[in-house]
Amino acid sequence: MTVGAWFRHLFSARAVLDGVAVRRKVSDMERIVGRDRFSTELKRRGYSAVENAGQVIVFCNAEPVRFVVS
Secondary structure, three states: OOHHHHHHHHHOOHHHHHOOEEEEEHHHHHHHOOHHHHHHHHHHHOOEEEEEOOEEEEEOOOOOOOOOOO
């Protein structure tokens, strides 16, 4: 999969269009697009993300992210 195809697939998900969250494997993100490019794209869109247990959760809106419990 190309970088462009991966981003198109990620950002065309129904959850993105609804402004909620999507989850992807960190290993896929690192292998296909890399952390720097991924971070740059999220910042460009005004999105936030968290990483845990090999998964990255992207919050597809500009709202603040708060931990309920950490």
